[in-house]
Amino acid sequence: MVLRSCWKSRHKNSSGPAPCWTRPRLAALLWLCVTQFVCGSGAEGETNTVIQKDAEFDVTYNDTVTSENQTIYAFNHTVSRNKTEGVRVFVDVLSQGFESPILFVVRQKQAVVSFQVPLILRGLYQRKYPYSHVGRTLCQPPTRAASETQYFFVDVSTLSSLGTNYQLRVSRVESFTLQTDKKFSFTASPSQPQYFKYVFxxxxxxxIVKVNSEMTxxxxxxxxxxxxxxxxxxxxxxxxxGMYxxxxxxxxxxxxxxxFPSNSFYVVVVVKTEDEACGGPLRFYPLRPDELIDAGxxxxxxxxxxxxxxxxxxxVxxxxxxxxxxxxxxxxxLLMTCLENKRMKKREVFQIAPDMSPAETGKTPASPYEYGSFADNGSTLSSEAITDSATSTDNNYGYVGREPFKRRPILNHLHHIAIRIEQSLDSIGRSRQESLSSVEEDDYDTLDDINSDKNIVRTKKFLCVSDLSRKDKRILSKKYQIYFWNIATIAVFYALPVVQLVITYQTVVNVTGNQDICFYNFxxxxxxxxxxxxxxxxxxxxxxxxxxxFLLIVLKRDIxxxxxxxxxxxxxxxxxxPKHFGLYxxxxxxxxxxxxxxxxxxxxPNYTxxxxxxxxxYMIAGLCMLKLYQKRHPDINASAYTAYACLAGVIFFSVLGVVFGKGNTVFWIIFSVIHILSTMLLSTQLYYMGRWRLDSGILRRIVYVIYTDCIRQCSGPMYIDRMVLLVMGNIVNWSLAAYGLxxxxxxxxxxxxxxxxxxLLLYFAFYIIMKGLSTWQKTPxxxxxxxxxxxxxxFFDDHDIWHFLSSIAMFGSFLVLLTMDDDLDTVQRDKILAF
Structure with missing residues (x-):
């Protein structure tokens, strides 16, 4: 009975001529009748009137809606399979009825779109922004037929008993399909979003879909x-x-x-209600939770x-x-290596040619006295042994000619046998000693007290490399090889979780479509x-x-x-x-x-x-500085454990800075203090060549040095070059700390x-001079x-070119570190200054 009454009511109150009841319209009317049956007809004695109108495109309808009447606008249009046209609905509410908004329901094939006007959009902290002008584009359902007539209906209703005036206009969007390489312009707002179709x-x-605007x-x-x-x-x-x-x-x-299986997609552009997501100013917080804010x-x-x-x-x-x-x-x-090997072979053939004597070569046999007095086993060769060895058939120390063999063949032959036996015994002892796992630097003191004391050597006014390269080379080699094994271990345990994490990041981007997670050059x-x-x-x-x-080059030089x-x-x-390749x-x-x-x-790529x-x-910068210092101070360079512990501290502060450093005054004060103190402690370590103690008497000793050297005698620093480097380093580091604070x-x-x-650059420049004498503040x-x-x-952008150039520059810098002291290979170590 209710459905029959509803049917009569619709037919009785319809304006205009009797409608032609096609199947879509009958379905729409039945839907409204069922809605009225389920939801009720209002208060007792009230009649809820439903008015249906045949509407046309590009016609503005001015009407009033109350709780007692509803209006249905029926539209039809022809859809072609080969042509895509959009349909856009515009609604304006002429009276400010925020308490009882108008509900618009657009029913079409395969979709129902509903929205209220004024449209209330929420921003950050649930702030509310009302919009009285709304425009929505209707999606176009696909059709298999070459041409098809489709119907859609716009239902207008409200709960306001006073009545609300509105305007309704439905238009076709002729330029709904985007063309390749053709710019299309439009205007959008939060309540009037836009989208268009593109077909591959x-x-x-x-x-690549590019969207540009002159407005930030x-x-x-x-x-x-x-x-x-x-x-x-x-x-x-x-x-x-989708992706956004x-x-x-x-x-x-x-x-x-x-x-996209359909070989097409929609390009949707939505203007946000607030600008915080793009780095804009934060709007004021409303005084009341239900307060509406004018968005402008x-x-x-x-x-x-x-x-x-x-x-x-x-x-490709x-x-x-x-x-x-x-x-x-x-x-x-490879080409340079082949040329160098060819040149070296020619030199060896020239030096050991059997028909050439030392006089014919124009060179004199090398004398060990030219290279200092320290032999491999710590002893001094006798002059007689050196003289004999210089004329022996062994090619270890000099040149070989025929004349010495003619003059003393038996003596030379016996001496040659003795040297061979001694070298065999020495090599056996060395290999056995190097194979002992218990050989460590701390097991015994490798600096002989009979020669000189450490404190005396390291506090001389002018130090040479020979003064700071007195430890056994096998011990130092083991010490510096630890750098390689430690960094290899760190690399494995550091890289595995990193790879896992970035794979997760990429998966999240692909699944959610949120392209604000990663900061690409899109x-x-x-x-x-x-x-x-x-x-x-x-x-x-x-x-x-x-x-x-670089590893292959270092390996060749090591061999x-x-x-x-x-x-x-x-x-x-x-x-x-002294050549130690562990740091390389x-x-x-x-x-x-x-x-x-x-x-x-x-x-x-992102901030986190x-x-x-x-x-x-950080590792590369630290290792390069350590290598520079090791070149002239092989005995007192930092151990691998100490160095990597310091670098771990740097990375730890890097993580803390990412998490807590943004605008946190306490963090910056703590970091600046630690930075300055670390710089001062390291300066003291470098200045005194490691011969100082950090204990309870350090302050007393500092005061005593200041009193004796600065106040009482006004004497300058003993080590001028070191002091200049350290003063410059402290100025730079203190300036950086002040800038950060x-x-x-x-x-x-x-x-x-x-x-x-x-x-690194400061110390590198100092080394070269003494030898010659890197925005996350923005939103996505x-x-x-x-x-x-x-x-x-x-294919490549400017950052890719930076990758190319920086990798080549770093490789070249490593080669400079590797070869910068090759000119000293024939200079004895007691003539090479340490600085």
């Missing part, structure tokens, strides 16, 4: 969604589906055909353009270019498989390849040096800077790990995992890296303003 053309598998604010969101109904186009639901990112002036998303004019003019992405040929060309650059270093190194981010920016990962290959090449030691070459034993191996490993961790960081990219930068930069990891690099949307197009081979 034949032969195009990947495109209001903040907006661009989204890529599959063709389905409904479309999520409001600030409170745009993140429910916030933007101010620029935004770009790479879209692949394989992710938040319209934004936007351009969108869809361009094809690179094809597979560009990928970019990979070949990257491999070609760094493999050329291998070829160049204008030049080329995906491959699950990776969103393969080019940024590929460009880190240089660190790995050049690090491996050559060991062979020289086996044949008791005096140049290797007593001349030049650690440096090469750190360079390779920098490439691996930088690649992991670029899987999903930037420490992965910088951790081994005053400015408190948000990017603490880069600030910490700047400290390490400044100290703001960072996209700095996105730039690819500048090399349409």
């Amino acid at each position: 053309p034949d032969g195009v598998d990947t495109v 604010f209001p903040c907006s969101v661009m989204s890529i969604q599959d063709i389905q109904c409904p479309v999520y186009d409001l600030d409170n639901n745009v993140a429910f589906i 990112q916030t933007m101010t002036k620029k935004g770009a998303i790479t879209v692949q055909r394989k992710d 004019n938040r319209s934004k003019f936007i351009d969108v353009i869809v361009t094809p992405a690179i094809n597979s040929a560009v990928y 060309r970019g990979m070949l270019f990257c491999l070609g650059i760094f493999l050329s270093f291998y070829l160049l190194t 204008l030049c981010a080329h995906p491959l498989g699950a990776l969103s920016a393969f080019n940024n990962i590929l460009s880190n290959l240089g660190y790995v390849l050049l690090g491996l090449l 050559v040096h060991n062979r020289a030691l086996v044949r008791n070459d005096l140049n290797a034993l007593e001349c030049g800077i 191996y650690a440096m090469g490993t750190a360079l390779m790990m920098e490439g691996l961790l930088s690649a992991c960081y670029h899987v999903c 995992n930037f420490q992965f990219d910088t951790s081994f930068m 005053i400015e408190r930069p948000n990017d603490f990891a880069s600030y910490l890296l700047a400290i390490a690099i400044c100290n 949307a703001e960072s996209r303003e700095h996105n730039r197009d690819c500048i090399l081979l349409s």
